[in-house]
Amino acid sequence: MSAVASGGRPVDAASAAAWDVAARVADPEVPVLTIADLGVLRSVRSDGRRAEVVLTPTYSGCPAIEQMRDDVILELTAAGYERVDVSFTLSPAWTTDWMSEDGRAKLERYGIAPPNGSAPVRRGPIPVLLGVKCPRCASLHTREVSRYGSTSCKALYECLDCREPFDFFKVH
Amino acid sequence: MTVDALDLADELPGSGGVASPDVAEYAMRLGDDALILSQQLGWWISRAPELEEDLALGNIALDLLGHARALLRYAGTSSGRSEDDLAYGRDEPDFRCCWLVQQPNGHFGDTIARQLLVSAFQVELYDALSDSGDPGLRAIAGKAAREVAYHRDHAVQWTLRLAGGTEESRARIIRSLTDLWPYVDELFADDELCDRLGDAVPRPSSLRAGFDAVIDAVFAEAELERPQVSPAMARGRSGRHSAHLGYLLAEMQWLARRHPGATW
Numbered sequence: 001m002s003a004v005a006s007g008g009r010p011v012d013a014a015s016a017a018a019w020d021v022a023a024r025v026a027d028p029e030v031p032v033l034t035i036a037d038l039g040v041l042r043s044v045r046s047d048g049r050r051a052e053v054v055l056t057p058t059y060s061g062c063p064a065i066e067q068m069r070d071d072v073i074l075e076l077t078a079a080g081y082e083r084v085d086v087s088f089t090l091s092p093a094w095t096t097d098w099m100s101e102d103g104r105a106k107l108e109r110y111g112i113a114p115p116n117g118s119a120p121v122r123r124g125p126i127p128v129l130l131g132v133k134c135p136r137c138a139s140l141h142t143r144e145v146s147r148y149g150s151t152s153c154k155a156l157y158e159c160l161d162c163r164e165p166f167d168f169f170k171v172h
Numbered sequence: 173m174t175v176d177a178l179d180l181a182d183e184l185p186g187s188g189g190v191a192s193p194d195v196a197e198y199a200m201r202l203g204d205d206a207l208i209l210s211q212q213l214g215w216w217i218s219r220a221p222e223l224e225e226d227l228a229l230g231n232i233a234l235d236l237l238g239h240a241r242a243l244l245r246y247a248g249t250s251s252g253r254s255e256d257d258l259a260y261g262r263d264e265p266d267f268r269c270c271w272l273v274q275q276p277n278g279h280f281g282d283t284i285a286r287q288l289l290v291s292a293f294q295v296e297l298y299d300a301l302s303d304s305g306d307p308g309l310r311a312i313a314g315k316a317a318r319e320v321a322y323h324r325d326h327a328v329q330w331t332l333r334l335a336g337g338t339e340e341s342r343a344r345i346i347r348s349l350t351d352l353w354p355y356v357d358e359l360f361a362d363d364e365l366c367d368r369l370g371d372a373v374p375r376p377s378s379l380r381a382g383f384d385a386v387i388d389a390v391f392a393e394a395e396l397e398r399p400q401v402s403p404a405m406a407r408g409r410s411g412r413h414s415a416h417l418g419y420l421l422a423e424m425q426w427l428a429r430r431h432p433g434a435t436w
Contacts, residue, residue: 060238060315090242090311093318146224147326148231156224172318 018046021079025071032110039098050083059152096172108135113168134159189308196250203243204269210236235319242312260428271406272355274416285348288327293359294320296382300374335394354404
């Protein structure tokens with residue numbers, strides 16, 4: 001299996017079992033999401049004793065990737081795997097398109113607006129911004145307060161109806 | 173096996189390849205641009221005009237640091253040096269950054285003008301490099317391309333705001349762009365290294381049209397004129413630097429040189 005997998009649960013039983021263990025690891029900065037929900041977990045290969053895991057970072061400078069790597073090793077070691085190797089791949093570059101539907105729903109329940117699936121128009125010099133739905137009252141009457149938020153992957157928004165601030169997981 | 177014994181730096185960026193000496197030199201140019209600009213932007217944290225801007229400039233600096241780490245790590249594979257060796261162990265003449273990123277932070281408008289010009293260049297560069305024949309550069313560029321597009325958006329928004337704000341803000345952003353314009357040509361200068369690399373990297377001169385189109389569109393929107401100033405004799409790619417770089421390196425490298433091998 002190539003290191004640049006399409007991302008997904010393996011078909012053979014031993015690798016799938018290891019995948020299921022690794023898939024329990026949460027994003028330390030958005031604990032409601034697992035690395036599988038995020039699309040950070042790209043591939044797992046195992047013979048039942050050793051496990052080889054491939055992750056991809058969300059953003060180039062994201063500090064969470066180091067914690068995720070350690071957590072994957074701890075989780076698989078605790079599950080009895082004798083040797084765990086984690087490697088990273090940069091290509092294909094991570095995109096929010098890989099976030100699972102389940103992950104999007106969990107994000108919204110957690111109070112973070114999920115990526116709305118349509119990237120801003122990047123070709124032109126003047127970017128187009130699309131409506132973002134408030135995760136609390138579902139209003140589209142919202143305003144971007146800051147393109148950059150508490151982490152690289154989020155922007156800060158404010159709902160103009162319920163007046164609550166909220167994070168938006170940027171389309172990437 | 174303990175997690176603490178594992179060294180993440182050995183694993184990233186995951187391209188897995190070893191750079192040729194020429195590719196390493198090229199990666200160092202890009203990595204140094206990102207590293208120096210990141211160091212400059214980090215200064216703004218707690219000093220920007222509003223909290224949101226502390227976050228924005230800090231986040232942009234973090235993205236750039238990520239690019240610098242990946243590029244310098246890849247550059248180091250050719251000579252057996254780590255990203256830290258390259259960032260903290262090299263002296264000024266061994267850096268390969270352009271003069272534009274060395275220009276001082278100045279006031280907020282100066283920083284925004286610098287960011288507009290650098291990120292407009294980086295968007296064109298990383299887009300073109302995403303099709304590179306070199307797998308390491310291709311992987312790093314594919315990731316960086318999306319991030320610098322956000323940086324450019326941010327700088328464009330602020331340029332429009334400042335140019336269309338008060339008379340004072342407009343006069344200042346015009347002055348900032350005029351002061352920085354002499355350093356633009358260096359970004360697009362071809363040299364022997366690019367000749368030798370051939371199809372592995374885009375020729376810098378081929379990126380100019382895309383850059384000009386974006387900058388002209390922004391200037392048109394903001395009702396600004398393109399500055400009419402002569403280019404500076406900027407020679408950063410060959411290690412001849414502006415007077416600003418030495419001070420910046422002194423601050424950036426001080427701790428690592430005072431405590432060699434120290435880790436957090």
